[in-house]
Amino acid sequence: MKTLVVFFFGFIVLTGCTGVSVAQEFKDSKVDPTVWQKVKTDGVATVIVSLNVPFQPEGNLSQDMVKSQRQAIAEAQNTLLKELTGSKYESFRSFVTLPGVGLKVSADALAVLEASSVVKHVTESKWSPPQDLELRENKP
Numbered sequence: 001m002k003t004l005v006v007f008f009f010g011f012i013v014l015t016g017c018t019g020v021s022v023a024q025e026f027k028d029s030k031v032d033p034t035v036w037q038k039v040k041t042d043g044v045a046t047v048i049v050s051l052n053v054p055f056q057p058e059g060n061l062s063q064d065m066v067k068s069q070r071q072a073i074a075e076a077q078n079t080l081l082k083e084l085t086g087s088k089y090e091s092f093r094s095f096v097t098l099p100g101v102g103l104k105v106s107a108d109a110l111a112v113l114e115a116s117s118v119v120k121h122v123t124e125s126k127w128s129p130p131q132d133l134e135l136r137e138n139k140p
Contacts, residue, residue, distance in 0.1 A: 029114065030113065030114055030116075030119050030120065030121055030122055031110060031113060031114050031121075031122040032121075032122060032123045032124060034124055035047055035110065035122055035123065035124050036110070038124060039105070039106065039107050039110055040107075043106065043107075044104055044105065044106055045104070045105055045110070045124060046092075046102070046103075046104050046124065046125040047102070047103050047104075047105055047110075047113075047122050047123065047124055047125055048100055048101075048102055048122070048123050048124075048125045049080065049100055049101050049102075049103060049113060049119055049121075049122050050099065050100050050119070050120040050121040050122070050123075051073065051076040051077065051080065051099040051100055051101070051118055051119065051120055052076070052099075052117065052118055052119065052120045053069075053072050053073055053076045053099035054069075054072070055069065055073075055098070055099050056069070058097060070096060070097065072099075073095070073096070073097075073098070073099050074096075076099060076118050077094050077101050079118050080101065080113075080116060080118045080119065081101075083112055083116050083118065084103075084109055084112050084113075087105075087106065087108040087109035087111075087112050088105070088106035088108060088109055089103050089104065089105045089106065089109035090103065090104045091103055092104060099120075102125055110122070
């Protein structure tokens, strides 16, 4: 009986520690857990990728600063798309004034987004791209 009690408490402790590490893993993730789940169940997910670009609303900026900010956004978008080369994704929206991009991604592309220094955060998009938009492997 004593062995059973020790085993039971050991199981509880191990299960609790595992739960903490899984929670910690998602806490540190750039990709929202619901996106990982969507890719796991459906094979693809439609996402909005927030980019690591300093941003201020354009109404607060001079014309030169607006031009500079838009250039930084475009450069970050291009860098990200180059990083995604070789993975399965489709770009359906590039924003001009906001540091982000809309993508339809598979698991391999999502892993690239997670590892990218250009990416700030990835969330699921509730907007659906056109039905004829298909993932394709992007090669160099």
